Amino acid sequence: MTRKLPPVDAVIVGLGWTGSILAEALTRAGLNVVAIERGPWRDTSTDFPTTYAQDELRYRIRHELFLRPAQETMTFRNKTSETALPIRHWGSFMPPNGVGGGGVHWNAETWRFLPSDFRLKTHLTERYGNSILPPDMTIQDWGITFDELEPYYDRFEYLCGTSGKAGNLKGAKQANGNPWEGPRSRDYPNPPQRQPYGPTLFAEAAKEMGYSPFPQPSGNLSQAYTNPLGVTLGPCTYCGFCEWFGCGNYSKASPQTTILPVLLRRTNFEARTLCEVLRIDLDGSGKRARGVTYADSSGEMFEQPAELVLLCAFQLFNVHLLLLSGIGKPYDPNTGEGIIGKNYSYQVTSSVDAYFDQKNFNPFVASGSIGMCIDEFNGDNFDHSKLGFVGGGYMGAVQTNGRPLETVRVPKGTPQWGAAWKQAAAKYYLSSYQAVTHGSCYSYRDAYCDLDPIYTDSFGRKLMRITFDFHQNELKMSEYLTDRLAEIVQKMGPHHIDKKPRTGPYTITDYQTTHTCGGAIMGTDPTTSALNRYLQSWDVSNLFVMGATAFPQNAGYNPTGTVGALAFWSADTIVNRYLKDPGPLVRS
Amino acid sequence: MATHRRSVLAGSLASFLLSLVPARARTIAGKLPWHPSAGIPPAQTRPGGWEFFTAEEGATVEALVDRLIPPDPKFAGGKDAGCAVFIDRQLAGPYGSAQRLYMRGPFQDGTPQQGMQSSKTPAEQYRAALAALDKHCRATQSGKAFAALADEDKDKIIGALEDGSLELEGVRTPQFFDQLLQNTKEGFFADPIYGGNRDMVGWKMIGFPGARYDYRDWVERHNEPYPLPPVGIQGRPEWTPGG
Numbered sequence: 001m002t003r004k005l006p007p008v009d010a011v012i013v014g015l016g017w018t019g020s021i022l023a024e025a026l027t028r029a030g031l032n033v034v035a036i037e038r039g040p041w042r043d044t045s046t047d048f049p050t051t052y053a054q055d056e057l058r059y060r061i062r063h064e065l066f067l068r069p070a071q072e073t074m075t076f077r078n079k080t081s082e083t084a085l086p087i088r089h090w091g092s093f094m095p096p097n098g099v100g101g102g103g104v105h106w107n108a109e110t111w112r113f114l115p116s117d118f119r120l121k122t123h124l125t126e127r128y129g130n131s132i133l134p135p136d137m138t139i140q141d142w143g144i145t146f147d148e149l150e151p152y153y154d155r156f157e158y159l160c161g162t163s164g165k166a167g168n169l170k171g172a173k174q175a176n177g178n179p180w181e182g183p184r185s186r187d188y189p190n191p192p193q194r195q196p197y198g199p200t201l202f203a204e205a206a207k208e209m210g211y212s213p214f215p216q217p218s219g220n221l222s223q224a225y226t227n228p229l230g231v232t233l234g235p236c237t238y239c240g241f242c243e244w245f246g247c248g249n250y251s252k253a254s255p256q257t258t259i260l261p262v263l264l265r266r267t268n269f270e271a272r273t274l275c276e277v278l279r280i281d282l283d284g285s286g287k288r289a290r291g292v293t294y295a296d297s298s299g300e301m302f303e304q305p306a307e308l309v310l311l312c313a314f315q316l317f318n319v320h321l322l323l324l325s326g327i328g329k330p331y332d333p334n335t336g337e338g339i340i341g342k343n344y345s346y347q348v349t350s351s352v353d354a355y356f357d358q359k360n361f362n363p364f365v366a367s368g369s370i371g372m373c374i375d376e377f378n379g380d381n382f383d384h385s386k387l388g389f390v391g392g393g394y395m396g397a398v399q400t401n402g403r404p405l406e407t408v409r410v411p412k413g414t415p416q417w418g419a420a421w422k423q424a425a426a427k428y429y430l431s432s433y434q435a436v437t438h439g440s441c442y443s444y445r446d447a448y449c450d451l452d453p454i455y456t457d458s459f460g461r462k463l464m465r466i467t468f469d470f471h472q473n474e475l476k477m478s479e480y481l482t483d484r485l486a487e488i489v490q491k492m493g494p495h496h497i498d499k500k501p502r503t504g505p506y507t508i509t510d511y512q513t514t515h516t517c518g519g520a521i522m523g524t525d526p527t528t529s530a531l532n533r534y535l536q537s538w539d540v541s542n543l544f545v546m547g548a549t550a551f552p553q554n555a556g557y558n559p560t561g562t563v564g565a566l567a568f569w570s571a572d573t574i575v576n577r578y579l580k581d582p583g584p585l586v587r588s
Numbered sequence: 589m590a591t592h593r594r595s596v597l598a599g600s601l602a603s604f605l606l607s608l609v610p611a612r613a614r615t616i617a618g619k620l621p622w623h624p625s626a627g628i629p630p631a632q633t634r635p636g637g638w639e640f641f642t643a644e645e646g647a648t649v650e651a652l653v654d655r656l657i658p659p660d661p662k663f664a665g666g667k668d669a670g671c672a673v674f675i676d677r678q679l680a681g682p683y684g685s686a687q688r689l690y691m692r693g694p695f696q697d698g699t700p701q702q703g704m705q706s707s708k709t710p711a712e713q714y715r716a717a718l719a720a721l722d723k724h725c726r727a728t729q730s731g732k733a734f735a736a737l738a739d740e741d742k743d744k745i746i747g748a749l750e751d752g753s754l755e756l757e758g759v760r761t762p763q764f765f766d767q768l769l770q771n772t773k774e775g776f777f778a779d780p781i782y783g784g785n786r787d788m789v790g791w792k793m794i795g796f797p798g799a800r801y802d803y804r805d806w807v808e809r810h811n812e813p814y815p816l817p818p819v820g821i822q823g824r825p826e827w828t829p830g831g
Contacts, residue, residue, distance in 0.1 A: 040611050046626040052821045054799035057778035058630055062683060069690035078701055085698040085705055088690045197810035237802040248801065264620050274613040296613035360811050364796055365803040404777035404796050417656040417750075417769055418743065422793075426663070429794035430813075455692065507701040 002293060002301040008032045011292055011306035013277045013321065016101020017560065018546035018567040019312035020255035020263060021159075024229070025571035026308075027266045029579065034304060035269070036294050038276045038313075039067070039098030043256055048104075048246030056403045060244040063090060065105050067097035074316060075452040076508045078469040080333060086455050086463065091509035093346075093516055094244070095314055099273060102314060102514065102560070103254040107243040107368030107400055108219025110162045110253070111557035112153050112565075114379040115146035115182040120442075120553065123380060124390055132390060134473055136445045138336075138343055140552040143524040143533040146182045149565050152572070154185055156564030157217075160253030161225035161233050164188035164217035178214045180375040193222045193236060193370045198361045198433045202397030203372035205491035211374040216398060217561075218369035219253035229262045240401040242368025252368070272296075278459055280309055280325040280543065289543045295459065307582075308574070311545040312567075318549040319344075319449050319519030320464040328520070328530050328539050331448050333467070339530045340520055341450045343443035344466060345554045347515040348393070348474045350437045350482045350502045354494035355411050360430045364402030371398030374488075377481055378556045379440070389476040393439030393556030395485045402429075409434065412498045435489050437481040439502075440556040441517075444471055449519045470504045478502035515559050517551040524586075532586040534578075535570040541584045544570055630821060633673070633783035639680035640711060641672075644733065645718045649675060651735035653772045655742045663793045664786065671775030674784030675714075678771065684711035706760070710767065717764045720756035721745075780820045787825070791818040 009031035012019045023033050042048075042065075058064050072095075075084035096102040116123040119141045124132055133139070156162075166187040167177025174187075192215035195203070203213035220236040227233070236251040250257050263269055274297040281290040281303065291305035311318045322328060322340050331342035373396030375381060384390050401407060409432055410416075410424035452465035482501035489497055502512075523529025526538035531550055537543040546567050548559045555562075578585060614621075638646045653666030653675070666672070678684060686709035695707040706713065725734045725745070734742065748754030749765040756764075775784030777791070779799060785791065791798050798818035806814055817824070 041614070041616060041621060043620065043622065046622065049627060050801045052627075052629050052799075054801060055630060055779055055781075055821060057774060057782055061774060061778070063688065068688040070688055073690045076702055078699065082699065083696070085696065085702045086690050086692070087703065089688075089704055091703055194807045196807050200810060235804070237804050238807050239801045239803065261620060264616065265618070267618065270615060270617040272613065272615050274611055297611065298613065360813055362803075362806065362809075362812075362814055364800075365806050365814075402796060404790060404794060405773060408773075408777070408794060417746070417772075419658050419660065422657055422660065422663070426793045429796065454694065505699075505701050507703075509701070509703040 002303050004303045004305070007291070007305035007307070008034045009306065010034075010308040010310060011036065011304050012310045012312050013292060014038070014101060014311075014313035014317070015099045015255070015271055016096060016312065016314070017103040017255060017564055019101070019310070020259040021564065021567040022310050022312060022546065022571050023269055024259050024263050025575055027263065027269045029575045030268065032268045033270070034306070035271045036275045036277050036292065036304065037099055037271060037273045038071075039273065041271070041273045042098045042100055042104060042246065044246065044248060044250055048248050050248035053245055053248040054239065054241045056405055060403060061405060063094065065096070065098065065244070065246060066090060067095045071097075072317070072457050074464045074466050075455050076466045076468070078467070078505050080446065080467055084452055084465045084467070087508055092507065092512050093514040094511070095316060095514070099260070099271065100255045104246045104256065105244050106219075106560060108252050109369040109558040110157065110160060110164075110217045110219045110561045112181060113146070113555045113557055113562050114180065114381070116380050117555040118142045118144060118146050118149070127380065128385055132384065134471070137473065138443045138445050140343070140521065140523055140528060142552055143522055143529070144569070149569060150182065150185060152565040152568040153561060155568045156561060158189050159227050159229070159258050159564070160219045161190050161221050161227055162188050162217050162219055162253070163190040163193050163222040165192050165215055167214060176214060178375050179212050180378065180381050188217065190222050190225055193218050193220060193367055195370060195372060196362060196365045196399055197359075198363075198399050199370065199372040199397040201492045202435060202488065205488050206372070206374050208491060209488060211376050211488070213372045213374050213396070216369050216371040216373050216396065218367065220247075220367040220369055221251050221253070227258055229259060231258050231261050233257050236367050238365050238367050238370070240364045240366035240403065243400060276459070277321065278324075278461065280311070280321060280327060282325065282327070282540065287540060289540050307542060309543045311543065312547065315516050315519065315548045316449075316464065318545055318547055322520055322530070322545070323449070323451050323464065324461055327537065327543065330450055333446050333448055336445060339528070341448045343518040343521050343552055344447050344449050344468060345443045345517045345551070346441045346468065346506070347513045347554055348439040348441050348470065348478050348502050349512050350439070350478045351500045352435050352482060352486045352489045353409055353432060353498040353500065354435070354489045354492060355428055355432045355496040356494045357431070361433050362402070362430065363399065363407055366399045366401045368400050369398070371396050373398070377484055387476070387480060389473045389480065391440035391442055391473065391477050391556065393437050393477075393481055395435065395437040395481060397433065397435045404429070411496050433492070435485055437478065437485050438556060438558065439474070439477055439481055441474055441554045443518060443553040468506055470502065470506045475502060475504055515548065515554060517548040517554040517559065520545050520549045521552040522550040523552065526588040532584075534573040534585045535566060536578075536585050538588055542582065544574065546570065630779075630781055632781050632822070633677045638676050640676045640684060644722065645715075646672060646676065647735045648718055648722060648733065651742060652746070652768060653775065655739065655746055656769055656772045657776055664789045666772055666776060668786065669776050669789050670784040670786040671772045674775030674778065674782055675771045677783045678774075679711045679714055685709050704763070713764060713767065717756060717759045720759050724754070724756055781822055788818045788820060
């Protein structure tokens with residue numbers, strides 16, 4: 001039996017970054033808001049205190065803060081001719097769980113996308129002609145421009161206290177910042193973090209080669225900071241337990257350290273934790289959401305009616321809920337028709353490992369987002385006409401951690417066990433260095449999500465099925481970027497390097513990034529997008545869908561900055577336009 | 589003193605039991621739901637005999653981990669570092685029973701890209717693989733168990749597990765090797781609270797200072813050795829005399 005609860009103004013599915021941003025905006029506007037979160041309540045002093053947060057086994061290896069596949073997972077296959085099998089143990093990406101979502105355990109690399117990224121298809125075809133795009137590539141423009149989104153990037157950075165150096169202030173290039181970034185209205189709220197030895201050497205080498213290295217924009221704070229909501233964060237202590245971990249120092253931007261202390265005190269807000277939303281309920285017309293149905297941890301079912309439904313779960317689960325709820329037409333790769341599940345994309349990362357004599361990098365002196373980067377090979381910052389691929393990424397020396405199980409590396413050809421391994425591990429922990437590329441992943445006709453025909457979750461719901469592989473365009477890009485990176489690393493003076501470009505096929509077992517994208521993409525045309533430019537569903541106008549779910553393809557940057565900016569942009573539109581006149585914000 | 593000791597024990601038992609109670613759905617409104625000591629610190633591995641392995645299995649695993657990470661004049665090998673104890677305690681706990689994993693059927697083999705598809709838990713996989721390894725050794729090595737072999741012969745067998753050339757009945761050998769090697773390295777490098785990395789040998793070997801939380805004074809000390817010794821979640825042995 002399902003208990004029907006009293007209606008509220010807005011129900012939020014998932015209390016991570018976007019759920020917290022939306023809840024803050026809507027409660028400030030006077031709405032009664034309920035957020036329903038599948039995972040537990042989490043806070044700094046109780047869940048990741050500095051007394052035991054630095055535990056590589058518990059958090060990095062055994063995945064304590066993440067969703068358990070036993071609770072919910074997906075099936076995966078590389079291509080449609082294969083039978084998809086369940087992801088029984090996380091590998092390639094790490095779906096979050098609990099209050100704060102991915103904002104708890106991210107590295108806090110806080111980037112903006114390039115202006116050309118938002119009008120990608122138009123930009124590339126204008127510059128190179130249609131023939132540069134592979135025929136099965138399905139990239140699209142976003143329906144929003146960088147300039148429209150800039151104020152909202154600014155809002156997210158000032159919420160987080162992002163530490164960085166502007167490279168382009170209102171069109172004027174700034175020394176030591178990223179000269180390739182779009183024009184920003186003001187500098188970062190905090191100066192960059194300090195750089196350890198590896199990034200410093202990398203920046204010297206890159207500069208010598210004529211590149212413009214700059215500090216990676218960081219959501220780990222260079223100094224204490226009080227944000228516009230009045231919440232104070234502390235300075236990062238470079239402990240090296242960022243990604244996969246919660247920060248015990250209140251120095252990593254997260255919903256806990258930037259929004260929740262204010263939000264939880266508002267009387268018109270309520271969070272329900274360990275409650276799993278099973279579906280979005282539609283009215284008879286199928287054009288309006290009545291609310292959501294959820295189960296609490298005892299299995300009791302509830303119906304929560306709401307005027308407004310905000311889907312703020314992690315990208316994969318937003319798509320899953322849309323498919324389960326019968327909202328929008330599921331995408332069919334055979335016909336190219338349908339939209340939900342279309343343009344699933346990812347990120348293409350690679351590395352160069354370098355081994356030195358007489359150097360000590362102290363890799364454990366780290367923060368998830370310190371590092372020196374270059375952006376010469378991102379997006380369309382370089383001429384692609386003769387390269388045989390489109391896309392690119394940033395590259396750099398990004399010193400995220402020195403945790404032994406993750407960081408101990410030995411030169412290629414060294415045995416993985418025995419005396420030779422042991423000697424190499426002891427020799428190179430301090431004196432090796434890994435530099436990385438972080439590249440775009442464009443979308444393709446055969447990369448998509450739908451419901452699996454065989455496997456189910458504990459509620460009997462069909463799991464979502466991911467069909468995805470890397471394409472030649474991305475693999476060529478990775479090879480090119482990795483070669484450019486290797487040239488810089490070589491200048492740092494190693495006696496040996498191992499180039500590790502991304503190679504196919506894509507595998508679900510090796511951690512790459514948690515930057516899964518797409519599946520309910522935004523755009524200007526309801527036949528080729530699930531959401532309009534305000535992230536409002538074309539089909540159900542009182543439903544908005546947040547997150548990287550909306551990305552038509554992925555750019556060569558970490559997505560959270562853009563996810564946060566889009567959430568602020570959508571929240572502003574809901575408060576200033578939608579609430580005054582509920583209904584479609586764009587006529588289809 | 590006796591009373592004090594009892595209350596400490598009662599407290600730790602209570603927190604142990606608390607950690608076994610499944611978390612319940614709750615509504616949070618009006619304020620941050622903060623309670624002192626609401627977190628769940630890691631439980632220290634109990635000393636003593638095997639919790640999962642039989643004596644024979646334990647001896648085999650000690651022999652395996654001591655070849656995967658052999659002792660040398662400066663640093664202990666896998667056995668003395670406690671890697672077998674670590675693996676034993678992991679297999680006796682939620683890791684061994686695949687508590688987090690999706691274990692619904694149907695089970696079928698897929699491509700390597702699709703990852704682990706076994707219906708067996710890690711504990712079951714170890715049990716089966718160790719039994720098959722023992723059977724293989726006794727059949728081909730003049731009745732000897734793995735632990736009784738010369739180092740050279742042990743290494744040959746481990747190498748054959750690694751490259752898959754040794755087929756053990758009912759065991760996917762390269763996958764089992766990968767799991768064993770990963771768990772062994774976990775035992776060598778994880779915090780000592782879990783029973784391995786004894787005396788922080790893994791951390792001392794590479795120069796990792798452990799569970800420290802503040803390197804602000806060392807960020808810009810480029811190319812200089814970090815001066816402080818490693819510390820674990822429970823501190824350092826000399827901070828707790830007799831403990």
